[in-house]
Amino acid sequence: MKPKFGVVIFPGSNCDYDAYYVLKKIYNYEVNFLWHKETDLKNVDVVILPGGFSYGDYLRSGSIARFSPIMNSVIDFANKGGHVLGICNGFQILLEAGLLPGVLLKNNSLQFVSKDVYLTVENNNTVFTKENKNNEVLKVPIAHGEGNYFTDEDTLKSLIDNNQIVFKYCSPVGKVEEGFNPNGSLKNIAGIINKDGNVLGMMPHPERASDPVLGKTDGKLIFDSIGKYIFN
Amino acid sequence: MVFFGIFFTGFPEKIDRTRISNFNLSGDILYKAKVLIKRRPSILDPQGKAVEKGAQHLGLNNIKDTRIGKFIEFTVDTADKNSAEKEVKEYCAKLLANPIMEDFEFTLEEMK
Numbered sequence: 001m002k003p004k005f006g007v008v009i010f011p012g013s014n015c016d017y018d019a020y021y022v023l024k025k026i027y028n029y030e031v032n033f034l035w036h037k038e039t040d041l042k043n044v045d046v047v048i049l050p051g052g053f054s055y056g057d058y059l060r061s062g063s064i065a066r067f068s069p070i071m072n073s074v075i076d077f078a079n080k081g082g083h084v085l086g087i088c089n090g091f092q093i094l095l096e097a098g099l100l101p102g103v104l105l106k107n108n109s110l111q112f113v114s115k116d117v118y119l120t121v122e123n124n125n126t127v128f129t130k131e132n133k134n135n136e137v138l139k140v141p142i143a144h145g146e147g148n149y150f151t152d153e154d155t156l157k158s159l160i161d162n163n164q165i166v167f168k169y170c171s172p173v174g175k176v177e178e179g180f181n182p183n184g185s186l187k188n189i190a191g192i193i194n195k196d197g198n199v200l201g202m203m204p205h206p207e208r209a210s211d212p213v214l215g216k217t218d219g220k221l222i223f224d225s226i227g228k229y230i231f232n
Numbered sequence: 233m234v235f236f237g238i239f240f241t242g243f244p245e246k247i248d249r250t251r252i253s254n255f256n257l258s259g260d261i262l263y264k265a266k267v268l269i270k271r272r273p274s275i276l277d278p279q280g281k282a283v284e285k286g287a288q289h290l291g292l293n294n295i296k297d298t299r300i301g302k303f304i305e306f307t308v309d310t311a312d313k314n315s316a317e318k319e320v321k322e323y324c325a326k327l328l329a330n331p332i333m334e335d336f337e338f339t340l341e342e343m344k
Contacts, residue, residue, distance in 0.1 A: 060330055067327065096330070103332045110278050150275065150333070184278075 003083075003230045006034045006044035008074070008090075010065045015051035015087065015207060022210045023048075027223060036068040046083045046226060047074050049090025051143070051205060061104065061146050062092035071097060083127060083230060084199045085222070088144055091191070091201030100194055100201045101159070102151035107144070108184025114143040116216070117182055119167045119190055119204060120174050126193055128200045129166060131225040137174040138167075138218040140204040142182060142190075147203040149185040149192075159192060167191035167202055260309045263316045267338040269302040269329045304328055307343070316340055 005023050009016045016033065023029045032042045036054075041047065054065035065071065071093070078084045078099050086094040094100045107113055116139055121132040132138075151159070159165055167190040170176045181188045183203075191202030206219030271277050280298040287295040310316040320338055329336040 059328065063327060063330065103330060105275065105333065106278060108276070108278050110282050152332075 001231055002029055003045040003226060004043065005029050005031045005046050005048060006041055007031060007048045007050055008034045008036065008070055009050075010036045010052065010054035010068065010093075012054045012056055013050050013052035013089070015089075015205065018205075019048050019050045019087070019207045022207045022219075022223065026210055026220075027227065029227070034070055036065070036070045039069050039073045041070075041073050041077055041082075045230060046085065047077060049074070049084065049086040049093050050207075051088030051090060054089055054093065057089075057146075060092075060096070061089060062094075062096040065089075065093045066096040075099060078194075078199050081196065081198055083226070085128065085226075086199075086201040087205055087207065088142075088147075088203055091203055092146065094199060094201040099199045100192055101155045102149055102192070104146050104203070105148040105150050105184075106146050107148050107182070112143070112145040113147070113182045114141070115182070116141050117190070117204060118170050118172050118174070118180065120170045120176060121166065121221075122168055123163050123166045123193070125163075126166060126197050126200065126225075127229045128193070128222050128225050130229045131221050135174075136218075136221075137170060137172065138209075138221060139172075139216055140206055140209045140219050141216075142204050144183070144203055147183040147185065149183075149189040149203075151186065156186060162195055164192050164195065165189055166193050166200060167204065260311055261313075261316075262343045263308045263310070263313070263340045264343050265306055265308050265316070265320045265338055265340050267302075267304040267306075267320070267324055267328060267336060269304070269324075269334050269336045271299055271301060272333055272335055275333045301334075302328075308340070313340060313342075 007016050007019045020031050023031045092104050119138045121129050124132040168176045168188040169181050169190050171180045176188050193200045206222045209216040209219030277299050280300045284298040308316045324336040
């Protein structure tokens with residue numbers, strides 16, 4: 001059985017169609033757009049919060065999107081065990097909504113960084129990463145100005161203890177070093193999952209690395225994993 | 233109205249009353265709320281540091297520890313000061329500030 005996806009559109013989302021394209025055209029999954037003003041999740045199995053600049057990123061990234069009508073349904077859905085993937089601005093929204101711990105500060109360089117980065121998969125025992133059986137290093141692009149993950153020491157310890165850090169920025173051969181940290185993130189964190197393992201937030205864009213035409217396909221690991229393991 | 237800026241002294245003194253009508257039929261009191269949001273001391277502020285470089289370029293070598301926050305003002309129309317305070321506090325805690333990285337303080341002033 002194939003999972004059914006929902007891609008939320010906020011005013012200012014700009015990776016919604018990229019996600020839709022990959023899920024529909026590359027995978028032939030059933031995909032619905034979910035408008036921010038609605039509350040109906042249309043019976044989807046996975047909700048994607050796409051990248052972009054929801055509500056102009058005013059106040060703080062994700063802070064206004066978090067209170068949109070659709071987010072009440074998404075929070076409910078997640079709390080009942082529904083699968084949610086937040087990419088870039090979607091990750092920022094998940095943090096503002098309290099579905100994941102911590103915040104994303106301005107990049108320490110103060111610059112918007114748009115480039116390919118390398119990621120280690122620190123936890124391949126999640127629905128989103130199980131296909132990473134051999135611990136390959138992934139090459140996936142980032143494009144953000146506020147991706148500098150920060151949290152307090154207790155939360156960081158709990159993230160580590162519960163194996164919630166899923167992706168870290170690394171060298172092309174998988175060495176996690178400060179020199180390969182593009183934004184100043186604590187412990188090179190690029191993506192984290194909640195304790196229950198159903199909500200993943202990540203700054204890199206797997207949907208921009210899933211079509212061979214674009215020259216890189218490492219992002220497929222995530223969509224492959226979801227397709228294979230969400231019902232198993 | 234929302235202002236994003238650098239704080240050196242405090243709140244601006246002048247209030248633009250031309251855009252606000254004090255007249256209301258409900259018998260409620262109109263308050264002006266002024267909210268100051270500051271990045272918590274433990275959080276680095278690269279933006280403040282970058283702006284301070286500008287100060288050095290201006291030759292203002294005595295400027296130190298520039299931190300950038302937000303100043304937000306709005307009106308609240310409630311029956312009494314307590315309920316106004318309660319509402320402003322909720323606005324600050326849930327939306328205007330993120331308690332993980334920011335602290336907030338506010339004042340309420342009855343508009344005459």
